[in-house]
Amino acid sequence: MHDQSMRRGGQLTKGSPPGSGVWPAGLEGVAATLEGLLSASAGLSGQLEHLSLIHLHLDDAEPLVATSSLALAMAREQLRRRSGPAYEAVETGMPVIVSSSERPGRFPSAAPSAAEQEQASEVAVPVRSRGRPAGALSVYWTELVDVDLPALTMAQALAAQAGDLIDHRRQVMNLHAAMRSRELIGQACGVLMSRYGLAEEQAMHALRLVSQERNVKLREVSAEVAESGTLVELD
The missing domain is CATH 3.30.450.40 (GAF domain)
Known part of the structure; x- marks a missing residue:
């Protein structure tokens, strides 16, 4: 069988x-x-x-x-x-x-x-x-x-x-995806704080603003920043 x-x-x-x-x-x-x-x-x-x-x-x-x-x-x-x-x-x-x-x-x-x-x-x-x-x-x-x-x-x-x-x-x-998203967002905030001299709240606000303007998920913007080390909208 x-x-x-x-x-x-x-x-x-x-x-x-x-x-x-x-x-x-x-x-x-x-x-x-x-x-x-x-x-x-x-x-x-x-x-x-x-x-x-x-x-x-x-x-x-x-x-x-x-x-x-x-x-x-x-x-x-x-x-x-x-x-x-x-x-x-x-x-x-x-x-x-x-x-x-x-x-x-x-x-x-x-x-x-x-x-x-x-x-x-x-x-x-x-x-x-x-x-x-x-x-x-x-x-x-x-x-x-x-x-x-x-x-x-x-x-x-x-x-x-x-x-x-x-x-x-x-x-x-879903839990693993949520944890990974939090990690990416944290990495992206760190990149923005280091590159542009932003405070943590400012970095988070910038990510959310770009996410809304591009009409893409915050995770996608964060992944881009974490990989490229920059955010085009802030250059």
């Missing part, structure tokens, strides 16, 4: 460069964690062999994680057509269960691909990010099954963990 695991929209390979694939730089570690989480769940439960995870706010072209070639193909098809149980789960914020007999009427564009992949049943549950549905975790079966409460509960638990992992990593990234 584990040797079929996939993430970043393709087969896992060693030595992949950081930030490659569908994951933004800084979220690669989450990809590995989610891949392990879903693959372990697939190994523990025969009902959850084929799993995929999409997150529309991170990438809308490839699934973030897929545990089998069937799951990868089905998730890609829904993303390509922008239709299917995963999309309905995001739109409604509710689990969506569909069988092969129901799919042509509910999701006609996705029905041919499902039949080609011999995919008979599917459940998609929303993955929440910042309190709102932003993606979906899907479970696929090659046989027609009645999705029971234990399978649905397991899928919902995995979706909740996935959402928490992504949100936590984003918070860490």
Whole structure:
């Protein structure tokens, strides 16, 4: 089961460069964690062999994680057509269960691909990010099954963990960015104080004024000053 695991929209390979694939730089570690989480769940439960995870706010072209070639193909098809149980789960914020007999009427564009992949049943549950549905975790079966409460509960638990992992990593990234911004602003103020004989408050005021006049972020102006050692507007 584990040797079929996939993430970043393709087969896992060693030595992949950081930030490659569908994951933004800084979220690669989450990809590995989610891949392990879903693959372990697939190994523990025969009902959850084929799993995929999409997150529309991170990438809308490839699934973030897929545990089998069937799951990868089905998730890609829904993303390509922008239709299917995963999309309905995001739109409604509710689990969506569909069988092969129901799919042509509910999701006609996705029905041919499902039949080609011999995919008979599917459940998609929303993955929440910042309190709102932003993606979906899907479970696929090659046989027609009645999705029971234990399978649905397991899928919902995995979706909740996935959402928490992504949100936590984003918070860490935002914190690091804020700390880096403060460092850059401090460096830029030091440059202006040394070069132009300004007081700290004057240097800060100059950076903010240029930021407003250029309509760019204070961080960008500060990075420019820290790198160049000057501020054009003051020369």
